[in-house]
Amino acid sequence: MRDRPGAGQRGETLLFLTDEHLRKGIEAMFFAYRGFTADPDRILESYSYGRAHHRALHFVHRSPGTTVNNLLGILGVTKQSLNRVLRALIDDGLIESRVGHTDKRERHLYLTERGSDLESALSDAQRARMRAAFRSAGPEAVAGFRAVLEAMMDPEMRRRYLSLSEGGH
Template sequence: MTKDQSENLLFLTDEQLRRATEAMFFAYRGFTADPDRILAGYDYGRAHHRAIHFIHRTPGTTVNNLLSILGVTKQSLNRVLRTLVEDGLVDSRVGDRDRRERHLHLTESGEALERELSDAQRARMRAAFREAGPVAVAGFREVLEHMMDPELRRHFTAAKDS
């Protein structure tokens, strides 16, 4: 990319930004389509998927940490977790040091569902990344990181570094 081309990116028109917004909406729709079909078989929604994803990424995470990451109400998360625990996908363990804390782990069934959901999304992303090429992939990641709120960026960066 030439210097002139990169400088033009800094001065996008409102219409170009609208098109980028639409592209994100449609990409998100595609990104969630396969997991949505899988989740429908369990009568689950995207909140269940997000909980499963982040419990898998940080086994033993606390309910409070998950609340912070997901940015949902305690009532909403408790409803999702109750279902996942009752269905045998998540194990909620009392903390060793603080008995008020609950530490969350995926069961074997939960790990299997997480793998099925992630495999579908990774396949879509892998194909898109391969088609776009390494420079576009690096730029895409950078744009996503700059769109994150600072607190979420810290969570993301911490997970990336571990």
């Protein structure tokens, strides 16, 4: 096996799969997530909102008119939990719920102007952090980072992610 070209190199390139490297990757994800959410958390605190509110605002912004059921699938939370979050956002005038045209049982969600303003403030903070990190890491690292994140997604979540990336609901 050593005689094949690249056989020795292959063993060396697999060193990133050691338990120690994986542990470091896991810890980096934990700490990066803390940094990624820190700025929005400070903004949300003034509204007495949490990350679930942020995620709802984000995905309603990304897919105006999305249904409550679609949002349930994206967020992976219980109906009761999502209803609590949506009730607060609707009561506070940040999200509007409209009855479906074809199915009156469906509720379609839209950001109000105030909701759009808050979503922009939250996203601007995260984009600034992400832009700085991307700039620092460079295009090859960014492509690798995205590939790793996509590979970690369950197939259904990857499908939803790709659908959003393509501008779908």
